[in-house]
Amino acid sequence: MISERDRRALAKIEEHLAATDPELVRMFREGPRRRSRLGLPGALIALGVVLAVFGSIISTLAVALLGVAFIVVALYIAALRAGVWRRPRLA
Incomplete structure (x- = not known):
């Protein structure tokens, strides 16, 4: 004590x-x-991979491209959050 x-x-x-x-x-x-390090970008990447693989399996180009688009958007969001790119400020 x-x-x-x-x-x-x-x-x-x-x-x-x-x-x-x-x-x-x-x-x-x-x-x-x-803070979750993955959050939204992680979920989007997982969904994108699932869609890309599923689209490739069923031979549907649109679904596969949608999956790739999800992955690209997720990587862009992750880069913005990490400060790799700064959004331009409008004066």
């Missing part, structure tokens, strides 16, 4: 941190942010 003196010292440290770095305090209160 922690002594009263140590408890007061920790409280002073906490007050100092709250006054000097509120962003750090906010991060500790909220906890880590969990």
